[in-house]
Amino acid sequence: MACRTASVERVADKTVSAKQQIDKLQAMIEAQEEHNKANFYKQIDEHLASAKLTDAREISYTSNIKTEYVSEFSLDKIASVVVSALKAAKAATNPAYPQAPTSQEAIDAYADVVNAVAEAAKSSSNSAASLAFSMNRLAPGTIAFLFASSINIQDEETFGSEAITTTAIYYRLMESPRDVELSAALDATRIRVSADLATYKKFIALQAALVDALADGKISFEMYLLQDDKYSKKAAELEKRVKDGTPVAKAAKGLVPEILSVEDLGSGTHKALVNSAVEKLSAMGDAYKSVVERTRSRVENGYF
Numbered sequence: 001m002a003c004r005t006a007s008v009e010r011v012a013d014k015t016v017s018a019k020q021q022i023d024k025l026q027a028m029i030e031a032q033e034e035h036n037k038a039n040f041y042k043q044i045d046e047h048l049a050s051a052k053l054t055d056a057r058e059i060s061y062t063s064n065i066k067t068e069y070v071s072e073f074s075l076d077k078i079a080s081v082v083v084s085a086l087k088a089a090k091a092a093t094n095p096a097y098p099q100a101p102t103s104q105e106a107i108d109a110y111a112d113v114v115n116a117v118a119e120a121a122k123s124s125s126n127s128a129a130s131l132a133f134s135m136n137r138l139a140p141g142t143i144a145f146l147f148a149s150s151i152n153i154q155d156e157e158t159f160g161s162e163a164i165t166t167t168a169i170y171y172r173l174m175e176s177p178r179d180v181e182l183s184a185a186l187d188a189t190r191i192r193v194s195a196d197l198a199t200y201k202k203f204i205a206l207q208a209a210l211v212d213a214l215a216d217g218k219i220s221f222e223m224y225l226l227q228d229d230k231y232s233k234k235a236a237e238l239e240k241r242v243k244d245g246t247p248v249a250k251a252a253k254g255l256v257p258e259i260l261s262v263e264d265l266g267s268g269t270h271k272a273l274v275n276s277a278v279e280k281l282s283a284m285g286d287a288y289k290s291v292v293e294r295t296r297s298r299v300e301n302g303y304f
Contacts, residue, residue, distance in 0.1 A: 021153055022067055025166040029065060029151055033168065037063075040133075040147035040170050047135045047145075048176075056143065056176040066118075067166045109192045109199070110136070112238065114146060116202035118167050119231075121148035123209050131202050131209075136195050138173075141180035145172045193245040200238035207231045208270035208304055211295055214288075215277035221287065270304040 048056050062084075113134055120131030134146040152165035207228060214224040278295050281288040298304060 022164065022166075025151060025153055025164065026065055026067060029149065029166050029168045032149060033063065036147065036149045036168060037170060040145070040172070043133050043147065044135075044145050044172065044174075048174075051179075053143075053176045053178050055178050056174045059142075059173040059175055061170075061172045063168060063170045065166060065168050067164065069164060105192060109195045109241070110138070110144070112199045112234065113195055113202075114169065115234075116199050116206070117146045117148045118150075118169055119206055120202065120209075121150040121167050122152070122165050123206060123213065131205055134198075134202075136198070137179070137183060137191055139191065140183040141175050141177060143174050143176065143179065145174065146170070189245055193242055196238050196241045196245070200235055200242060203231050203235040203238065204304060205270060207235070208274050211274055211277040211281075211291070214291065215280035215284075221291075224291065271299060274299055274304050 048054070113136055117132055117134045123131075132148045134144075136144045136146075138144050147170045148167055149170075150165050150167040152163045210219070210224055210228055210231070213219045214221070219227075274295060278292055278299075281292050281295075
């Protein structure tokens, strides 16, 4: 299923050229589905093998395509995918074990996962590529996999200064009796907090990738400010949810951290990338001074 944001639809309705270019983008990414699906399934097999889940079987598979301006967060266009995924997980869950959560909190948490994966696919930084895949437990024994791929076009005369991007999101739901054994002790809150923690780290990584893309001249200063503000707000929201919902006790080993703790928020994984970008930006003049100072402060505070 393909969808477009309202802003893209307005441009497409104005000129034949715009509609043709958007249709071409969607046709290109549709043509990549077989390749992308094979890559997606390969990553799933590797992650299942790493988690020692050899008995997993597919419950459902679907894909969605969305076209938008690069800076847009068109979550409304993929919300139906999120709700459907959670309902499918609930229906598939063994009634002897806790059912998959379908509360608004659970929907919000998984929507953020989908959004982070899609944003990673849209990123112009190579460092974000690994973030375009996600493995999440929705309930004991029920695991959701996501993968996203994106292509874009920039035509200032037709679309303005910002690029149009088309993103394909692939979704696969699987169940594993073995995972039920490993994670039956986990409650809905712990599962949700684990997802929020992982998604928080994705958005921090996306912010690191933004600084890197700015330093390499792949995005404009204005685009950086716009995207960084959106990612910062989402990261702060997720950080609060983790801190408010983190259980004190240890979690069962499996697909979630052994201990869910706010101390797990900062990883230091992206320091080298960010510091390298700051060095480049420092040599690019006073126009980038505010970004350099903000980023250095974040590094010093353990943000990255």
